[in-house]
Amino acid sequence: MNFLDELKSLKDQIKVKNKFDINFDFDNIVISGMGGSGVVGNIFQEYYSKKPVITVGDYGIPDFVNNKTLFIGISYSGNTEETLNNIEEAKNRGAHVFGITSGGKLETIIENKIIIPSGIQPRSALGYMLMPLYNTFNLINDDQIDSIYKILDAIDQNHEEMKNEAFKIYGNSYIPIIFGSRPYKSVAYRWKTQFNENAKTFAFYNYFPELNHNDTMPLKSAYRKDEYLYYVFESDNQRVNQRIRITQEITGSQFNIIKPPSEDYFNKLFYLIHYADYLTYQLALIRNIDPNDVSTIEDLKQKLA
């Protein structure tokens, strides 16, 4: 599958119905994953908080993990060193261990697992990895899925806006800074990583209201501040939108406000995700860089092995 087809597959990924059977007693949820697989847990955590959800993007799991923990290891390749390490540790602690993977070693060490299609980039499989979490907790219905499908399909058909933005970035060698807000803070992080992996540019992120306690100062007074281009997600919270407006005013900044075409959480989530998919894909093409290539990351894994 070429990279554009990978992007276009997102609208079909959201239709998967697989889920975990969590018909047992647990006090907390720990989700372990790195990079494109790791952001899945973080996105979920911002939306679901009926129990404590702790995400781990690292070697090692929290001390509290025990037989009252629902532990989910997510690794698209199934061979992510940090995640495999954490799964073994969680099993030793007696946690209820589940996995999401396309294969690899993870498939062989976990009994309760969801196997997703292999052969694409982990970052292109976000829907496959995220939907089982929403399905498991019954958070999404078919009407929402139909509506997301239409939004994603519309972007697949027409992403002229993202292409224009990509030209603007390239023409000025801008470095994107993305400011999200809850429950889309992890989507701002996803934008950053898509710039990194697809377009091979630096990108940075923060979120409202936290950035009003620090980044507000350099927005006004830093050197090199004109080298950045700011993308800001319109918020569900009017107090946050007020902060966005005032921050521009007092720092003399001009933000590019990204306005999703829906108020529904899931519709908004996938719109924002797919916006960056195309923005970073287009930027790669303009830079004459293969968006698919992550050979430097592969080299590192080889040298570590």
Next chain:
Amino acid sequence: MNFLDELKSLKDQIKVKNKFDINFDFDNIVISGMGGSGVVGNIFQEYYSKKPVITVGDYGIPDFVNNKTLFIGISYSGNTEETLNNIEEAKNRGAHVFGITSGGKLETIIENKIIIPSGIQPRSALGYMLMPLYNTFNLINDDQIDSIYKILDAIDQNHEEMKNEAFKIYGNSYIPIIFGSRPYKSVAYRWKTQFNENAKTFAFYNYFPELNHNDTMPLKSAYRKDEYLYYVFESDNQRVNQRIRITQEITGSQFNIIKPPSEDYFNKLFYLIHYADYLTYQLALIRNIDPNDVSTIEDLKQKLA
């Protein structure tokens, strides 16, 4: 107190003995705070994980918060909008609510509180806000405190190294990127915010091993990559140190490795914190900027009120 004296007060702040009485049954810990007060919970969370610790740097608290939650609101001024909002919500849910503040409204709405000295910048009061957490869970002893005191005092006496680094940053208009690793990821964030608030420069952070799944690509192939200066904390984990070495090798990057003079967690923690205190203070002086001034943040609060 002038700003240099504020920095020098850290070594005395670590001597405070106050703690909360947590002699009741609880399942999880939620710590709410923003900016310089918010990083306190994040630093604690990386070290203590016998129970789930969730930090909130936002409006709104997780759905699970109830009478089995130990909730700690931290606001140096006592008037932080987001934190006050969350404290009220936690009280309504029946959580065990505690606070750390120098006064303000927080003092009047919480019964179980620790009052710390007022009159300095919140970011200069890190020791006052952090030690009560370590004390409450009996995590630190007097020998460690003596040893930290000596390390901090030595930096107060001689911070030539930080001054030289500040000249290097200024001379090239570098933008610092700080790469931490567990349990000092939040310290990398603290560095970022100290650059923002003291020196009014942009700064960005990430951590090993997560950055090997994204930032590794632009480190090799980005435009403008020579405009950044990389600070990387030597890790406690040899596998991470191997990653640091290989990442430099395969991307052709040169990292400034910060090596604390001790293997002890607390000694290392405060060394790293104080390093950035002086680095960012010196950079402000070289830029001819008042390190104390955060008037843009104050303006924003006024306009929001």
